[in-house]
Amino acid sequence: MSGLVLKLAPKERVLVNGAVIENGDKRARLSIVTPKAHILRLRDAIHPEEATTPVRRVCYLAQLVLSGDAPAEEVRLPLLRHIEELSRIMTDPDSRRHLGAATQSVIDGQFYHCLKALRLLLPREERLLAHCWP
Numbered sequence: 001m002s003g004l005v006l007k008l009a010p011k012e013r014v015l016v017n018g019a020v021i022e023n024g025d026k027r028a029r030l031s032i033v034t035p036k037a038h039i040l041r042l043r044d045a046i047h048p049e050e051a052t053t054p055v056r057r058v059c060y061l062a063q064l065v066l067s068g069d070a071p072a073e074e075v076r077l078p079l080l081r082h083i084e085e086l087s088r089i090m091t092d093p094d095s096r097r098h099l100g101a102a103t104q105s106v107i108d109g110q111f112y113h114c115l116k117a118l119r120l121l122l123p124r125e126e127r128l129l130a131h132c133w134p
Contacts, residue, residue: 004032004039004112013042018068039112040066044119054089055118055125058082062106062115072109079106079114086121090128095121 006014008023008030015021017038032039040063051060061079064070080103087099098117105114 003034004037006030006032006039006041015040015042015045015067036109038066038068040115044115053125053129054082054086055121058086059115059118059122062102062111062118065111066115072111075111076106083118090121090124095124 006029008014008028010023010025010027012023013020014023014030015038016032020042045067046056046060046063048060051057058079061070061075061082065072065075083099083103083106087096090096090099098120102114102117105111105117
């Protein structure tokens with residue numbers, strides 16, 4: 001496994017196994033080689049009160065594992081069920097591809113990759129909700 005590569009902007013913060021790490025004044029590239037390390041970019045973090053839509057709630061669930069607030073074993077099955085529910089609504093090929101990637105990431109224990117795939121659905125969800133409830 002090649003690991004995870006994070007490209008950080010100046011002063012960007014990231015949570016690594018429960019520790020907040022802040023980048024310096026220059027852009028940086030970090031290679032995380034430890035398998036199953038819990039990584040969360042704080043700029044990507046969803047606060048509990050922001051988890052108000054179906055995709056945001058599923059993202060938040062994946063985030064709980066990355067932040068160390070929930071064990072992967074407890075979150076895996078509910079997360080897979082919620083992704084399956086999203087796949088019943090988001091049926092276009094692009095959404096299906098992202099949901100498939102998220103599912104495979106959960107199965108592989110790669111919750112950062114799951115969150116990354118799910119976050120790609122947020123703009124689509126926003127457009128769908130705006131169309132349904134203007």
